[in-house]
Amino acid sequence: MAVIKSIEYFRVVPRWLFVKICDDAGNYGWGEATLEGHTEAVEGTLNEFRTRFIGQEADDIEHIWQLAWRLSFYRGGPVFMSALAGIDIALWDMKARKLNVPIYQLLGGKVRNKVSVYAWIGGNRPADVETAAKARLAQGFKAVKMNATEDMGWLDAPRVLESAVERLKKVKALGMDAAMDFHGRVHKPMAKQLAKALEPYRPLFIEEPLLSEHPEGIKQISELTTCPIALGERLYSRWDVKRFLQDASVDVLQPDVSHCGGISEIRRIAAMAESYDVAIAPHCPLGPIALAACLQVGIATPNHVIQEMSQGIHYNTEAGDFDIHSYVTDASVFTVKDGYVDALTGPGLGIEVNEDLVRKVSMTSTPWPNGEFYGPDGGIREW
Numbered sequence: 001m002a003v004i005k006s007i008e009y010f011r012v013v014p015r016w017l018f019v020k021i022c023d024d025a026g027n028y029g030w031g032e033a034t035l036e037g038h039t040e041a042v043e044g045t046l047n048e049f050r051t052r053f054i055g056q057e058a059d060d061i062e063h064i065w066q067l068a069w070r071l072s073f074y075r076g077g078p079v080f081m082s083a084l085a086g087i088d089i090a091l092w093d094m095k096a097r098k099l100n101v102p103i104y105q106l107l108g109g110k111v112r113n114k115v116s117v118y119a120w121i122g123g124n125r126p127a128d129v130e131t132a133a134k135a136r137l138a139q140g141f142k143a144v145k146m147n148a149t150e151d152m153g154w155l156d157a158p159r160v161l162e163s164a165v166e167r168l169k170k171v172k173a174l175g176m177d178a179a180m181d182f183h184g185r186v187h188k189p190m191a192k193q194l195a196k197a198l199e200p201y202r203p204l205f206i207e208e209p210l211l212s213e214h215p216e217g218i219k220q221i222s223e224l225t226t227c228p229i230a231l232g233e234r235l236y237s238r239w240d241v242k243r244f245l246q247d248a249s250v251d252v253l254q255p256d257v258s259h260c261g262g263i264s265e266i267r268r269i270a271a272m273a274e275s276y277d278v279a280i281a282p283h284c285p286l287g288p289i290a291l292a293a294c295l296q297v298g299i300a301t302p303n304h305v306i307q308e309m310s311q312g313i314h315y316n317t318e319a320g321d322f323d324i325h326s327y328v329t330d331a332s333v334f335t336v337k338d339g340y341v342d343a344l345t346g347p348g349l350g351i352e353v354n355e356d357l358v359r360k361v362s363m364t365s366t367p368w369p370n371g372e373f374y375g376p377d378g379g380i381r382e383w
Contacts, residue, residue, distance in 0.1 A: 001057045002027060007050040009086065011039055012327065012361045014319030015368030016287035018353070019046065019086035021094060023058040029094025030353050032289035033086025034258045035078055036315075037370035045083035053087065059098075061091045065264050081236040081261045088262025089293045089349075097348040103293075104343070107267065107300035114340040115298040116306045118179065118204075120285065122146035122167070123314040124371060130170045133178075142339030143177040143204060143306065148186065148194060151373035151381040155189045161197050168201045179230070181207040185373070185382035188217045195225040204306075205230040205252050205281075211382075212244075219249040228252055233283035236260050238268050245276040252305065256283040258290045263297060270301045279305040285313055288324045291334065292349040299343045307341070309334070315368075322361075327354050 002023035010018045017039055019031040035042050049068065056064055068084050069075050096103045104110060121132035121144045129146055136144050148164045164180065171178040180203045186194060191209045198206065205228040210217045212234045222229050232254035235241050244250045253273045257266050270280045280303050282294045291309060298304040309324070310316060311334065316323045325331030329352040333344050344350025373381040 001059060004054050004056050004058050007046065007053060007087070009033065009043060009046050010358050010362035011043070011365040011367070012287075012358055013322050013365050014316050015039075017042055017086065018287070018289060018327075018358060019090050020355075021058070021087065021090040023094065027058070027094050027098050029090040029092070029097060029348060030289050031086040031088065031090030031093065031262070032258045032287050032293070033082050034286045034290060035082040036368060038079055038082075039367040041079045042083050042086075045079055046086065049083055049087055058091060059095055061088065061095065061264060064088075064091065065261065069261075076237055076239070078234070078236055078259055081265075082259050085258045085260065085262035085265075088264050089257065089289065092263045092293075093348040100347050102343070102345055102350050103263065103296040103348060104300040107263075107297070110299050110343065111302050112299060112343075114342045115295050115304070116143070116339055117141065117309050117336055117341050118143035118145055118177075118306055119309050119311055120145055120313040121171075125150045126167060129167045130174070133171045133174050133176055137174065137176065139311070140336035140338060141176075143179070144171060145179040145181055145204075145207070145308065146171075148180040148182050148198070148206070151375070151383075152186055152190055153375055153381070154187045158193060161190070161194050164194060165197050165201065168198060168203060172201060177204040179204040179207060182209045183382070184208045184211040184234070186210070188214070188221075191217075191221060192224060195221055195227055199225050199227050203227055207231065207254065208233070215243055215247060215249065218244070219247050222249040230254050230281060232256075233259065237265060238272055241269050241272060245272060245278060248276070250278060252279045252281050254281055254283040256286070256290075257293045257297065258286055259283075263293055266297055267301070270297070270303060274303040279303050281306045282308065284308045285310045285315065288328050288334070288351060289349065289353070291324060292344060292351045295341060295344055296349060309336075309341075311336075327358055328352060329354050
């Protein structure tokens with residue numbers, strides 16, 4: 001059996017962290033450990049994992065996952081689980097490459113031939129969504145997501161909700177589905193009103209109506225609206241997810257493959273969700289490796305309903321010319337046709353990473369900072 005020989009990581013623009021693992025037989029795999037705004041913390045954890053995992057049998061993916069989890073004592077949370085995700089995805093990629101099959105074949109095979117997808121419009125302070133939605137239509141998308149509001153006060157003027165309703169109406173008028181992301185920036189006094197105001201116009205879902213640390217508030221809102229409630233990017237394991245399934249407060253779970261421990265854990269979360277009749281729509285405003293991992297999972301997961309893509313998202317365009325196509329040798333695998341991306345059938349993740357470019361860009365890349373929002377009184381608002 002081949003053992004892990006090296007674990008490297010690469011910080012690349014616009015805000016991604018790639019991981020490469022090689023074994024002593026010359027095989028390799030790529031993962032993504034991106035955690036927006038916390039790159040250096042994840043890098044530190046990867047340094048620690050590197051000392052623990054080099055010499056382990058590379059095929060023993062579950063053993064390595066359990067080694068990280070069970071023997072760490074202090075575990076879980078976004079930094080730990082994002083570092084573990086980068087390792088896990090790379091090991092799945094390596095193993096499937098060795099067998100010359102796509103990862104979905106190792107997950108039980110296909111349950112569908114293509115994956116429904118959506119893209120972002122509007123930016124952090126949503127504007128001109130009609131033009132942006134038309135551009136997405138031209139790219140082949142049938143569904144989009146946008147921030148429901150700009151940054152908002154804990155208790156704000158009700159009129160600030162009107163623009164959210166108007167944006168949803170404009171996109172729906174184009175014949176597209178539209179999800180509204182509250183982004184955790186809306187607090188309960190406003191979230192209840194906003195959910196009710198959007199309900200007649202039937203958003204695809206409302207995302208993070210409140211921060212996940214307020215499960216009792218999310219439960220309350222779920223009982224006030226018929227809008228499907230989605231959340232999960234800030235839930236990092238099956239144990240974090242469990243309460244929301246038991247409380248019946250979520251309709252669509254959105255675990256992030258790069259935040260929740262990788263392909264191994266997102267599959268377990270999906271199986272848990274299926275037993276509660278909850279759909280999976282993985283969070284992924286990240287890079288091409290994370291997207292490819294999500295698409296592999298989507299092809300093999302019965303309750304997977306739609307996949308987020310970061311193509312042209314404002315975080316990418318603000319950084320210049322780098323997008324999900326930039327670090328892969330053949331970006332056609334991500335082509336959107338009539339609202340879907342076809343199954344990635346190449347070995348492993350189904351993509352080939354341009355390693356020369358990754359190494360070049362990583363030499364000068366700096367950590368991506370989180371956004372900062374302040375109200376007119378100078379007080380901090382949720383990003």
